[in-house]
Amino acid sequence: MENDKKKSGLAVLVGRSNVGKSTLLNALIGTKVAITTPKPQTTRHALQGVIHDPRGQVVIVDTPGIFTQVPDNLTAKLNEIVRQSLKGIDVVVYVVDPTRHVGDEEKIVHGLVSAAPCPKILVINKSDTRGPYADEYRAWSDEFDTVLEISATKGHNLKALHEKLIELMPVGEELYPAELLTNQNRKFRIAELIREKVFLRLHDEVPYSTTVEVDEVAERENGVLYVQARILTNAKRYRGMIIGQGGRVIKSIGQAVRKEMETVTDRKVFVDLTVEVEEKWQERFE
Secondary structure (H helix, E strand, O other): OHHHOOEEEEEEEEOOOOOOHHHHHHHHHOOOOOOOOOOOOOOOOOEEEEEEEOOEEEEEEEOOOOOOOOOOHHHHHHHHHHHHHOOOOOEEEEEEOOOOOOOHHHHHHHHHHHHOOOOEEEEEOOHHHOOOOHHHHHOOHHHOOEEEEOEOOOOEOHHHHHHHHHHHOOEOOOOOOOOOOEOOOHHHHHHHHHHHHHHHHOOOOHHHHEEEEEEEEEEOOOOOEEEEEEEEEOOHHHHHHHHOHHHHHHHHHHHHHHHHHHHHHOOOEEEEEEEEEOOOHHHHOO
16 A cells, blocks of 8 residues: 555755754754854755655755855855755755744745745744744745744754654655765765864854865774865965964864864864965855
């Protein structure tokens, strides 16, 4: 019978910047697969995390936020990633923040979601904050198959979202083997971790001028995992800020990366970071 068949499909997380999509992805998967910072434009790729359930599998795609201003190729690419991610998926999970008024960016995202020809879940995140604008989003309830008020950080109502995702998935073969929780390879995960620490350590415009390229991840004879990576920035003045006086800033970034990697891998890690200037790295962003 069809009810006994496994389900499998794609669900995409959509929402404007900083509504908690990456935090929600990590909470649903049960481990960190996406970096999170308080800064907008942290997510730059359509990352995937996998929910494994006895009844089936849900591949969740995290997307960048939508931006009304498009000052460079990077921002334009981020907006295009969101639009492309809405194609060929089975469920849209529209994440909104009730502490923020519906504005121009929200209206753009709402329009994209409304046009998607598939089941839709409206997720009102940050329910623990008692956001004053929640009713603005509840007014859209009739447009969605389900409306859930959750807290990704506190774990409130995540089980209900998990259940609804399984329910809405079509019958199908699993897309990922049981041991995989994400589509990211090791170099990509390390590059993202370094970028997260850059965002958390630096202020204002500096993080947005940067990207990270991991050149080497090697097992050393003494059991140490060696990581060599470059932080690329688009201006010489930012290079000095990232390095810091006496190398203090770059050292603190490396220490934060090493500490997290050692906690996750339960082994010694050596992180070798350098900072280079590449003025037009945003133009080759993929």
